Amino acid sequence: MIEAKHVSKVYKMGTLDLEVIRDLNLSIDSGEFIAIVGPSGSGKSTVLNILGGLDIPTSGDVIVDKKEITHLDTTQLANFRGEKIGFIFQSFNLIPVLSVYENIEYPLIMIQHLPSDEREKRVLEVLKEVDMLDQKEKYPDQISGGQKQRVAIARALVTNPKIVFADEPTANLDSKTAHRIIELMHKIKQDYNTTFVFATHDEKIVSSAERLITLVDGQITEDKRIVG
Amino acid sequence: MKNIIKIAFRNLKRSSRRTLLTAALITIGVIFVLVYSALSSSFKAYMVGEITDSMMGHIQIHKKGYIASVDNLPLDKNLNKKQIDKVLEVLDTNPYVESYTFRIKLGGMFSNYVSSTNIRLNAIDPKTEQTTLPLFEKRIMHREPHLLQKGEMLIPELLAKGMNVKKGDTAVLVVNNKQGSVNGLNLKVSGIVEPISGPGGRDGYFHIEDAKKILRIKEAEVSEIVIRIKNVSKLQEAMKSMQGLALIKNQKDKPVFEIHAWTKLSPFYNIIKMLNLMDISIKIILISIVLISILNVMIMSVYERIKEIGTIAAMGTPPSTIVKLFLTEGFMLGVFGAMAGSIISFVIVKVIDTIGIRFAFGRQSELVLHPSLQMSDIISVSIIVIIIALIASISPAFKAAKLNPVDALRQN
Numbered sequence: 001m002i003e004a005k006h007v008s009k010v011y012k013m014g015t016l017d018l019e020v021i022r023d024l025n026l027s028i029d030s031g032e033f034i035a036i037v038g039p040s041g042s043g044k045s046t047v048l049n050i051l052g053g054l055d056i057p058t059s060g061d062v063i064v065d066k067k068e069i070t071h072l073d074t075t076q077l078a079n080f081r082g083e084k085i086g087f088i089f090q091s092f093n094l095i096p097v098l099s100v101y102e103n104i105e106y107p108l109i110m111i112q113h114l115p116s117d118e119r120e121k122r123v124l125e126v127l128k129e130v131d132m133l134d135q136k137e138k139y140p141d142q143i144s145g146g147q148k149q150r151v152a153i154a155r156a157l158v159t160n161p162k163i164v165f166a167d168e169p170t171a172n173l174d175s176k177t178a179h180r181i182i183e184l185m186h187k188i189k190q191d192y193n194t195t196f197v198f199a200t201h202d203e204k205i206v207s208s209a210e211r212l213i214t215l216v217d218g219q220i221t222e223d224k225r226i227v228g
Numbered sequence: 229m230k231n232i233i234k235i236a237f238r239n240l241k242r243s244s245r246r247t248l249l250t251a252a253l254i255t256i257g258v259i260f261v262l263v264y265s266a267l268s269s270s271f272k273a274y275m276v277g278e279i280t281d282s283m284m285g286h287i288q289i290h291k292k293g294y295i296a297s298v299d300n301l302p303l304d305k306n307l308n309k310k311q312i313d314k315v316l317e318v319l320d321t322n323p324y325v326e327s328y329t330f331r332i333k334l335g336g337m338f339s340n341y342v343s344s345t346n347i348r349l350n351a352i353d354p355k356t357e358q359t360t361l362p363l364f365e366k367r368i369m370h371r372e373p374h375l376l377q378k379g380e381m382l383i384p385e386l387l388a389k390g391m392n393v394k395k396g397d398t399a400v401l402v403v404n405n406k407q408g409s410v411n412g413l414n415l416k417v418s419g420i421v422e423p424i425s426g427p428g429g430r431d432g433y434f435h436i437e438d439a440k441k442i443l444r445i446k447e448a449e450v451s452e453i454v455i456r457i458k459n460v461s462k463l464q465e466a467m468k469s470m471q472g473l474a475l476i477k478n479q480k481d482k483p484v485f486e487i488h489a490w491t492k493l494s495p496f497y498n499i500i501k502m503l504n505l506m507d508i509s510i511k512i513i514l515i516s517i518v519l520i521s522i523l524n525v526m527i528m529s530v531y532e533r534i535k536e537i538g539t540i541a542a543m544g545t546p547p548s549t550i551v552k553l554f555l556t557e558g559f560m561l562g563v564f565g566a567m568a569g570s571i572i573s574f575v576i577v578k579v580i581d582t583i584g585i586r587f588a589f590g591r592q593s594e595l596v597l598h599p600s601l602q603m604s605d606i607i608s609v610s611i612i613v614i615i616i617a618l619i620a621s622i623s624p625a626f627k628a629a630k631l632n633p634v635d636a637l638r639q640n
Contacts, residue, residue: 049634052542054542054633054634054637055634074547075546075547078544078546078547079544079546082543082544082545082546083544085544087543089539089637093535093536093538093539093637095235095536095540096536097235097238097239097241098238106543107543107544107545109231110231110232110540110545110549111543111544111546155543
């Protein structure tokens, strides 16, 4: 599903070169539930961004669903993300001027250009899945943090992505809500065989992950599969 | 596109106070331009109508060299019968010409038996003068039911006041003819002519048959042929259709005729050119207002929504869609400002039209202006505003589209 070969990422900081990712090699299969962990500044978010086609590596190749994405231009990368990838952010990043329903509908209109009946069917389906059907007319500032993250998950899933990248998805949620969100993502993974890749510090996610990748100073120090 | 419009509209609504302020600024600019445009174009149309319909006509034909010496009112530069016939050959078949009239212009002495003074006169055929210059009769105060008959004259207001001559008085007109002999004629004052700005605006009038008598003219002879065209907006085309006359040459290989549009003869045309220049200046001010205000709002909008732009870009929104989103916001601001400005301007101009604006121009007083807003002005100003609004949005829109999603998502 995802293959990263000798990926490095260097940021220019004035005259200094800061190597955030060093010769990263990684292979992710379809339907995996992976947590990337590591201390702050270890490069977790950068790995997520590179694998998700949000950022381009300085060197190395990234192949997602048999497609080499490192040499795509901005528009091709946007199309690739719209078709294959879903993103869930720490601070939800819902569009404040759109209702819950419209936020979820957005990628189907603006990116996938689906007809209205198909859109309605898909939006209602994911709204039901995240248990937000009765909140669909509300606006982001009228719902709680947990509900916002459910909407963000629904928005990430509505395009039927093969992979969902979630950067600290539970960081802004209380413990009980975080548990419910993790359960929800597990259920979606089981129902749709969606691959989930998390960058997280959250023990709850770590304990529910099937594979744990530890990153230190931009290098994988541990990659273990958790059984049971 | 419907959804882009929906999102753009909601984004504008989100900062409603700022949106309203910007739209209000554009609206005020549009009102300023449209009301000024209505007033100036009505003033121009009114004054041009006054000049062409009551004194000059639209086109005048003279013998070559006449206009250069018009201050002397030379009788030796009159068109003779053969030349008049040549002109009529063209005029009678010309599709642009509605009517024409002949005039003999001359200078003389006017005497009320007590004192005498110089006078500039137009000898006219009242029937053709009336059809060619339909507003001429409005300039005549205290006139008879008819415009002018043989044995009558219309004297300028200044002269009537200065020499204390009233309608019904008899006066003597003394003139020199081409051969130099002095002849006099008793005429009854049948009306007083209001002055009008421009050459010939303070002339007196009498019958062309009386002029022939006093000047001892046997054959047809005229100083100028005044032409009224059917459609004023086709003045240039009408002029071109008569250019053949200007090419006719005499035995000395010199041109026989000169043809002038009223724009070349009346100094008021320079005032029109100044007004047109002011029109352009005011439109440039409007363009600056729209450009600066929309540019300012759109740049602020991009900076405020960097994280949001990063989110939609991360989801896979192509850069072209982000450009469209911001261009639509600018476009909507322009449309809103143009529409509100046009509606308010229409109401303001309607109110001014109902009340009427009284003004004086030169020696003319108590002129009443009734402005009207032309649909072409509304459309052209609206198009300018919308295009400028779009142009002002281009730079912020591309800035938003070029944002790196990773950097944008890091913004708080």
